Amino acid sequence: MSERYPRVASLRSAEAFRERLAELELELPCDDEPLSAPDSPLAEPLDLGGGLVAPNRFVIQPMEGWDGTVDGLPTELTLRRWRNFGRSGAGWIWGGEAMAVREDGRANPNQLILDPENAAGIEPLCDALREAAVAEGRELPVLGLQLTHSGRWSRPDGEQSPRTAYRHPVLDRRVGVTDDAAVLGDDELDGLIEDFAASARVASALGVAFVDVKHCHGYLLHEFLSARGRPGRYGGETLEERSALTRAILAAVREAAPGLRVGVRLSVFDHVPHAAGPDGRGAPEPHGLPYRHGFGLDPDDPSQIDLSETAEFVRDLLELGVGWVNVTASSPYYAPHLQRPALFPPTDGYPPPEDPLVGVARLLGAARDLKRAVPEATVVSSGWSYLQEFVPHVAQACVREGWFDAVGLGRMVLSYPELPADVLAGRPFARKKVCRTFSDCTSAPRNGLVSGCYPLDPFYRDLPERVLLEEAKRGDS
Numbered sequence: 001m002s003e004r005y006p007r008v009a010s011l012r013s014a015e016a017f018r019e020r021l022a023e024l025e026l027e028l029p030c031d032d033e034p035l036s037a038p039d040s041p042l043a044e045p046l047d048l049g050g051g052l053v054a055p056n057r058f059v060i061q062p063m064e065g066w067d068g069t070v071d072g073l074p075t076e077l078t079l080r081r082w083r084n085f086g087r088s089g090a091g092w093i094w095g096g097e098a099m100a101v102r103e104d105g106r107a108n109p110n111q112l113i114l115d116p117e118n119a120a121g122i123e124p125l126c127d128a129l130r131e132a133a134v135a136e137g138r139e140l141p142v143l144g145l146q147l148t149h150s151g152r153w154s155r156p157d158g159e160q161s162p163r164t165a166y167r168h169p170v171l172d173r174r175v176g177v178t179d180d181a182a183v184l185g186d187d188e189l190d191g192l193i194e195d196f197a198a199s200a201r202v203a204s205a206l207g208v209a210f211v212d213v214k215h216c217h218g219y220l221l222h223e224f225l226s227a228r229g230r231p232g233r234y235g236g237e238t239l240e241e242r243s244a245l246t247r248a249i250l251a252a253v254r255e256a257a258p259g260l261r262v263g264v265r266l267s268v269f270d271h272v273p274h275a276a277g278p279d280g281r282g283a284p285e286p287h288g289l290p291y292r293h294g295f296g297l298d299p300d301d302p303s304q305i306d307l308s309e310t311a312e313f314v315r316d317l318l319e320l321g322v323g324w325v326n327v328t329a330s331s332p333y334y335a336p337h338l339q340r341p342a343l344f345p346p347t348d349g350y351p352p353p354e355d356p357l358v359g360v361a362r363l364l365g366a367a368r369d370l371k372r373a374v375p376e377a378t379v380v381s382s383g384w385s386y387l388q389e390f391v392p393h394v395a396q397a398c399v400r401e402g403w404f405d406a407v408g409l410g411r412m413v414l415s416y417p418e419l420p421a422d423v424l425a426g427r428p429f430a431r432k433k434v435c436r437t438f439s440d441c442t443s444a445p446r447n448g449l450v451s452g453c454y455p456l457d458p459f460y461r462d463l464p465e466r467v468l469l470e471e472a473k474r475g476d477s
């Protein structure tokens, strides 16, 4: 099925790549040749205000490895990944990976937990990243931590234990919700606000520059942005009502850690949950209209992005002192093609319903549109890895043209951590390390295995888990 789309690796020049974009009627700028520092727009330092400067425009996006201890502390695998982030040469480390603010908000039993008890155990992770950067002679990146509650997608013991913002007509079925018991009450949310504040206090004590209060991928704070039917203090028809929880958390974080900067990773648009349709490819699940359960879409035609509320939310964030937005979309659980464009689907996904280049252009276009709508915001873009060898060509053109401020790399860094350093130094692109979006990094954790690049990173290729992953992919387990 995936073979219906030409492989990016078969496009041998920037010109061939541009021709493919034109065939697909996609608007993405692409330079002929990658530039190195100091000429590359990607080498330009990014002023983040308050004396904070990211030394270049590369950002490492947060990526969990499902490899913490049951107590939520890093293991050798976690340390290895963070060292790789440190030696990447990227100027900004956006969170490292999602860390739960409390036990019941873990997405899996191996997710890190950032609470006062774990402070001393998380510290070596930040140290390892910084030491790896120094050892490679890189400038120290701006480092922050990503704070989350996984909400509907919580699995603290491995079993689904959803805690939701509201009853969802499609997603409740997916997570086994049959009554209102999973919906978090207003009083419970008051406690959660305190947990975010406590995590922020720990982050501040660890000396990181910022925390990301995560609002994306279907997790709890993202879900609240579409809590239209929810009664009480934290939901309602207006955006003001649906973002009351955000405001309460930001105020509590500010009070707990006054010097700590705050960013928000935001799913800026959404779609109806997808599943394999009649032809096997991803298609929206049956749903009524208007579809009132998404943020950043047109309820009368949920296939259409509508960033007007998103821009309003980002303006509100700016007023609350949050000036950095990391643009992502939807959720890897129910619309992976929108969030991590890939040629090969994860085991719980579906073959792509579109050329994944369309997905990349949609994500980057949304980041551009948001930057245009709210130019004062510092905007980080996501969804780059499927561009493969053309990441530098497109990234430098987008930054030069002011589409957004920074280029956030995800899966690519698992296989090719040195990409930012190589590009900035003008070294040849290591084609053998280029992520080809096999989705093993997503399929492994979906099957209870640690995440990493099994196809390309020799370390993971040689792990016994690789055999188990192959079995799971064949459906043997």
Ligand SMILES: Cc1cc2nc3c(=O)[nH]c(=O)nc-3n(C[C@H](O)[C@H](O)[C@H](O)COP(=O)(O)O)c2cc1C
Pocket (backbone or CB within 6 Å): 061, 062, 063, 064, 065, 097, 098, 146, 214, 216, 265, 328, 339, 340, 341, 382, 383, 384, 385, 386, 408, 409, 410, 411, 412, 441, 442, 451
């Ligand atoms: C294995 C894996 C783990 C991820 N974990 C997180 C996470 O903890 N927090 C988050 O905001 N995004 C997470 N993401 C999403 C990535 O940050 C990124 O948005 C996505 O992979 C698309 O970017 P890419 O095309 O460069 O891979 C994860 C992605 C992968 C593949």
